[in-house]
Amino acid sequence: ETWDMPMAYSASNFHSATGAEFAQCVTTGTGGEIEIVTHPSGSLFKGADIKRAIQTGQAPIGERLLSGHQNENALFGFDSIPFLATSFDDSAKLWKAAKPSIEKLLAEQNLTLLYAVPWPPQGLYFKNEVNSVAEMKGIKFRSYNNATSRLAELTGMLPVTIEAAEISQAFATGVAESMVSSGSTGYDRKVWESLGFFYEVDAWLPRNYVMVNSEVWAETADAHKNVIKGCAELAEYAGNWRAKEYTGFTLQGLRDGGMSVGPASEQMTGELKEIGVTMTNEWLEAAGDEGKAIVDAFKASQ
Amino acid sequence: MGVLRGLRAVLDYIYRLAEILAALCMIAILVLILLQMLARWSSEVFPGAPEYAAYFMAAASFLGFAAALNRGSHIRVSLLLNAVGPGMKRYVDIWCFAVSAAVVWYFCWHARQFVFWSWKFNDVSQAQDKTALWIPQSVMVIGGVILAIALTDHLLHLIFKGEHRIQHDNVETQEV
């Protein structure tokens, strides 16, 4: 049996590499009875279509950045609240606190979670040096969803919508001058050609989730289920390790490209934390009791 | 015969209406892109503009399909159709319309289910517009059905009247 596994990022991205190893592990472990074939670069389904494709059984398994779906349910955005969990350790604690709710939510959507791997922490990219929130006023900031627009609004920046394909060109021509993203996105997109500064504010660490269609999962033999679970555990471990390694690697890459890379000024960090509190509260309003339980459990574990 | 004439008028009206709506969608794309640009230049925000433009893009295409068919704008390879005699040509054309109508009706059937699932799953746009996706997707189904009706219309015409109703078909006017 062949399981086609759509993935959104290019084959050399560390998430795709982790996925490819997972696929290999399952194929070997089940003696080829379940062969997982990965399709990176959105070559089978585009990122935005992957969750639905697994839900409907068009793809038995796949990987998706779930925070992309927070318009559908605010809970999906738990890993993208600015300045709530700002390190790999905190992010792991937050994930532990949220896992039961997310698994329940996914189960309602005919999805079974296999593993999740974080992205490197999100930092702020700017064309010119910025040392306080006041200095951000009026800067054209690339927003791609409601949370990033709100972040722009609260910092006084001007949110401009730039589609992913137009990012590099938008920065080169000055249509946009700033964005929030991980070091790896900036590294992949070679943004040092247009942008000068990366501030490691570690705003949040979103995760990619590998999910399987629940009906397909129910039909899978127990022995195979165990193999897949084992491979998933390995993949999660390897992915976490890679994410940490990759953080340092991409930041060095940005430096080598000529960008100034470092922590934000104390003043800016403090101001951003305050904005984080505002946005956490707004998220809590949208996510209701379940969201509150997640944040409370996370704070208790810190 | 009165019923048929009435049906003919209704169908032609639907094709025409779809084309006008498609043209309006095209104007909407232009306006949305311009508004987004003007908003940015004046430090304002127009959230979701690219998504709305994209929905209108899909709507313009699907609503324009039938009219493009009736005007002979859609492309087909005319090698065989030009090589055979008029009697044979009619059978080849019947085959083409039958296959095409079948494919498009198949598409419409599944598109209807696709939209139903969008509605049932509460599939909303992942961008700032937060649009419930079944709304723009419904336009795709409507446009698809109009195309399927047009293809069937031509097919029946071809079977019972001996010729289809495509104007300026690129099959008929060619060669230097």
Add this chain to the structure above:
Amino acid sequence: MDYVVLVVIFLAVLFLLLGSGVWVGIAMMGVSWVALELFSNSRTIGQDMVSQIWSASKSWELAALPMFIWMGEILFRTRLSEDMFKGLSPWMAKLPGGLVHANIVGCTVFAAVSGSSAATLTTVGKMSIPELRKRNYPETMTIGTLAGAATLGLMIPPSLTLIVYGVTIDGVSIIKLFFAGVLPGLVLASMFMIYVAVYSKLSKSWNPSQEDGMSFMDKLKNSRFLIPVILLVLTVIGSMYLGFATPTEAAAIGVVGAWVLALIQGSLNWQTFRDSTIGAVRTSAMIALILAGSAFLKFAMAKTGLPKELAELIAGWEFTKFWLLMVLLVFYIILGCFLDGISTVVLTMAVLEPVVREAGIDLIWFGIFIVVVVEMAQITPPIGFNLFVMQGMTQHEMGFIARAAFPMFMIMVLMVFVLIAFPDLATWLPDNLRSGPGG
């Protein structure tokens, strides 16, 4: 050996549907359906079809295409295109090849405005075909050079293909790719022009109407007719490079600019507005149906794994750099007959990228190599995008257009060897034009 059966059945169905005259977009859907039914484990083919078509149809980047088509329709329906030829013809009439060069120059200039070859083809073709016909130029040359030169839209920046390539491959800068495309684009355009010049000298049937002899001052005076279109082109390009607009937005500026020119010229009225809008709706619907078909075909190919399998076959052999490039050239020409260029890049690069890296091939250079090959795919039958667009515009038979474009295909093959012999063509500009932060 499953794949041999797949290829045979795929080709048989494709030729049956396309050959019998089923509309191209629908034929592509049909063949995809058969391939999925027979060679995939998908139990949701109908849903796959709809989700791929929906996802391809609602695209923001795609919205630039109808805008450029609309702009072409406006220019065509007002006196602007006629004026442009009034300005150009006295200068070009004396060149060997005459006004056919206007096709190539027009495409090269418009390639800098738009990132797609279909937009370049419709805009330039709408204007130049009637004028060249009026002057009795051989139809094969008019059509062949247009179909070929319009593919420059993919090489000269901005370019959608280079963006997709740059995003698919890590470590390759899109800006550098854009720079890399400039010189090869100009060289390729010159090669087309040389071909036209030589052909005009050798062909016995070359007998276009002669332009009236004009003094130099008269020529200069006539050139004023060029000013409006030059202004329009500069506005659109300028809006992109000065940071006022993204490429998609620049297309909208082009439409407004064309309206403004028509207004100033006094040719804007309800009739031209209605006709150009309806014309643009029909042309973009025609293109959208083919894009819908190719989205489903791309999915079917990904699902059956055929392109990936072939790429893995190539990756398994050991080649020297030159022979690797030759094998890839043949591989992409064959794939390009059946898939559009961007799909071939997305479907095969994951497998071939390591092979190319390992062979020590510069990835910027390889991007330009890929673009030339993708350009070829636009004009190779049975599925060649520019052939379809050209058929829609001229009503000629597909075979006639493909034959007319064949010399351009050969010139592109020659271009690959030029690139191999002079790799600096692609790498010199990006290496020497470093744009630092803010530059």
